[in-house]
Amino acid sequence: MENEVWRWLWTCSAVVFSLAEVFTAGFFLLPFAIGAAAAAVLAWVDAHILWQWLVFFVGSAVSFVYLRRFVSRLDKDEQPRVGASRLLDAHGKIIERVDDDAQTGMVRIGGEEWRASAAEPIEVDTRVMVTQIDGTRLVVVPVPQDQPTESTES
Numbered sequence: 648m649e650n651e652v653w654r655w656l657w658t659c660s661a662v663v664f665s666l667a668e669v670f671t672a673g674f675f676l677l678p679f680a681i682g683a684a685a686a687a688v689l690a691w692v693d694a695h696i697l698w699q700w701l702v703f704f705v706g707s708a709v710s711f712v713y714l715r716r717f718v719s720r721l722d723k724d725e726q727p728r729v730g731a732s733r734l735l736d737a738h739g740k741i742i743e744r745v746d747d748d749a750q751t752g753m754v755r756i757g758g759e760e761w762r763a764s765a766a767e768p769i770e771v772d773t774r775v776m777v778t779q780i781d782g783t784r785l786v787v788v789p790v791p792q793d794q795p796t797e798s799t800e801s
Contacts, residue, residue, distance in 0.1 A: 653699060658691075689702055739787070752784075
């Protein structure tokens with residue numbers, strides 16, 4: 648193949664990998680875009696095809712190793728809680744007496760009503776804090792009246 652074809656092939660590959668990276672997570676395609684861009688530069692200065700391929704592979708590998716540092720740093724950050732787990736440590740108010748023996752109990756947190764359970768019965772209008780999630784129930788404990796609460800009650 649003529650070098651003119653390789654110029655456009657490497658250039659288009661770099662553009663396609665760069666655009667595809669926008670739709671993926673974790674810098675997966677960016678190293679290939681960097682390698683293809685480096686190979687495109689060599690193709691435009693009329694270097695031999697073997698050098699272009701070598702630069703593509705080495706450039707992709709080096710940039711992959713370099714970008715892994717950023718990805719691992721992003722993975723160390725605490726991920727946002729989703730679903731019911733977002734309610735861990737949230738404060739609320741009992742709207743139906745919590746009694747595990749009678750299988751009753753409801754708590755209101757931030758305008759949402761959830762089934763609740765507790766180690767001991769808790770009366771209506773008691774302020775509580777969510778300590779864990781047990782299936783579809785929130786496990787709650789009473790909060791002392793003098794302890795400040797978050798604004799999650801409604």
